[in-house]
Each structure stands twice: as C-alpha cells, then as structure tokens.
Amino acid sequence: MTVLGIESSCDETSVAVIKNGELTSNLISSQLFHNKFGGVVPELSSRAHIQKIVPLLKQSIEESSISKEEIDCICATAGPGLIGALLVGFTFGKGLAVSLNKPFIPVNHIEGHLFSGFLSKEKPEYPFLSLVVSGGHTILFYVKSPVELIKLGSTVDDAAGEAFDKVSKMLGFGYPGGPKIQKHAELGDANKILFPVADLKKPFHFSFSGLKTAVLRYIQSKGSDVTEISEDEKNDIAASFQYAVIKALIIETGKAAKEFPVKSLVLAGGVAANSVLRNSFIELGNKLNIKTVIPAFQFCGDNAAMIAYRGYTLFNEGLSFPIDYKPYAGFKSEYLSF
Ligand code: KG4
Ligand code: ZN
Secondary structure, eight states: OEEEEEEOSSSEEEEEEEETTEEEEEEEEEOGGGGGGTSOOHHHHHHHHHHHHHHHHHHHHHHTTOOGGGOOEEEEEEESSOHHHHHHHHHHHHHHHHHHTOOEEEEEHHHHHHTGGGGSSSOOOSSEEEEEEOSSOEEEEEEEETTEEEEEEEBSSSOHHHHHHHHHHHTTOOSSHHHHHHHHHTTSOTTSSOOOOOOOSSTTOBOOHHHHHHHHHHHHHTOSSGGGSOHHHHHHHHHHHHHHHHHHHHHHHHHHHHHSOOSEEEEESGGGGOHHHHHHHHHHHHHHTOEEEOOOGGGTSSOHHHHHHHHHHHHHTTOOOOTTOOOOSSOOOTTBOO
C-alpha cells in the first residue's frame, strides 16, 4: 500500500509518501520570504506552491524508490487554510488521482495535526486527548476512534500560535514569532511578570486575547516605544508571556484528562515544537500516569506526512469521496460529534 500526501494550506509546500506503513519521504519547502512582510501574503503563497509542487512530487517519488503508477491513494489538504494556497495542492492531487485512476482523499488539516502522534515511534492509544495548538487553531479533542472526534473546547479568540506571533511582533522579534519568543524566553525570567491566565466559565476553552493586551499594556507602561526597553527586560516579557500561554494549555488539558477516561495525551501542531510546552506536557502525563505522545519536530509544523497518514486512516475505514469535493477555508470536520 503506497499513499501520497500533499499539503499546501499556508506557507509550506510539502509532499510525503507512506509505503507499507513506513514514511519513505516527507519533503517540506518553507516559504521564508514571507518573514520580511511580518506575515503570510496569500497570493505570493499560492504562486510559490505552484512553483514547488511538481519538483517536490518528483523528488518524493524518487526518494521512495517508486514510480507514480505504484501510488495506491492520493491525499491532499482540503482545508482549513488560505483558499488560493489550498487550491494548488488540492487540485494538483485531484488531477493526479484522476490521471492515475486512483482514489483521492481530501484531508482536514487540523485532523492531520490531531493524528500526527501516530507518526511517532510510541503511538497513541484510543481513547486519547489531542491538544492541537497551531497558528490558526487551539482545539482540545477527545478521540474515541479514527472517525469519532469530540471537540471539547477551543480558543474563544486568538490561537496560541497567533498570540506568540503577535507578541513577537510587539517585542520587535519578527515573524514567525513562536521560535523567536522561545529563544528569548530561554534568556529571561518567567516569574518576573505575572501575566493573566484566562479562566473561562466554559471548561476546556482558551482565551489569549486578554494576555496579548496585558503584554501590550506592559510594554506601553515602560516607555513610548519598544526600542526603549532593554534586551533583558524583553527576554523577561517573552518568558513570562510564554509561561502564561503554557499554563492555560496545561490546566485545561489536565482538567479534561481527569474528566475523560483516556489512555494517551497527544500534543500536536506548530506550537508543539515549543520545548517548554513539550516538557510541561510530559510532566502532566507523568503526574496523571497517562502516556504522552508528542511528534518529532518535523511533524509539528505543517507537513504532508500527517496528511498522508490521516488520509490513509480514512481510506482504511473504507471511506470514499466524490471527485467534486471542494476545498474550504474555515474549520469543518465530517467526523465531529459534539
Ligand atoms: O501548525 P503550524 O505550522 O501552522 C498552522 O497550521 O497554523 O503552526 C504555526 C504556528 C505559528 O504561529 C508559530 O509561531 C508557532 O506555530 N510555533 C511555535 C514554535 N514553533 C512554531 N510557537 C511556540 N514555540 C515554538 N517553538
Ligand atoms: Zn498546521
């Protein structure tokens, strides 16, 4: 069984091959040129995907020592994401599937992250909790089977990654903010400033907008411009902000783990690359005596391996999709039960 995965929802073009359950290729081309704009420029993203998709497919097939005729099923991200960017990988995958007369599986990007724990050596066991923390989403899922997902809660405003990106911008560190905040936080004191951690009435929900405003007010209280703040103080702000985000994520995951009988805790999405969050998540699992699964760094950010894997689980469930299935920009999932 050979599965091809294609991801193009935002600023990474990625192609992956899973052959007989083994990942044989996971090529990721990141569009670093967006950094100078301080965020992703949708039209430029679509154009870059068009340039990269064919060379990546060729390389991925070569690396996997297969011919394209040997591909049994083609999976591509259907959404959520930038619609122009999604259309590139999605229509390319669909065209390839039609030309090879093979099934085409549209994959939800968030579900890709959600199941990325299965790309680890140590696999999650059902039922499990999966905390997906990315640039656009922060969602806590209770997963009973590949097709039974229960959304326990999500952010009511900014996503965790979005908060990292915005605070990084405020501090003049640039884009993407997550890795930059983490680097500065390593040099700062997380206990220096007590930023608020939202405690919402709705269980398992998150809010990072108040925290973001608190950081802004703190910066403003120190002078008229961020350049007036010393590097040491910026590092303390980064560390204290990071601490508050992680605290919120860990508290709600801990609450859910106590309420739902789970065998594993999974952390996924771009923010899962954060080393302090990874360590806090493992600590939580140890405390509750539940196995934790956190994908390797290459599977945290956007990648096609998770898309191929998720598509493969749907294919294994015997599911098929109409060829006129359309990509979508917002969040939706066929497998959610509330
Ligand atoms: O999953 P992802 O690659 O793309 C989306 O689906 O959104 O997540 C990207 C997000 C960005 O907001 C980025 O700042 C954040 O993940 N991120 C991090 C780290 N590395 C990436 N956030 C915190 N710490 C990191 N080390
Ligand atoms: Zn993502």
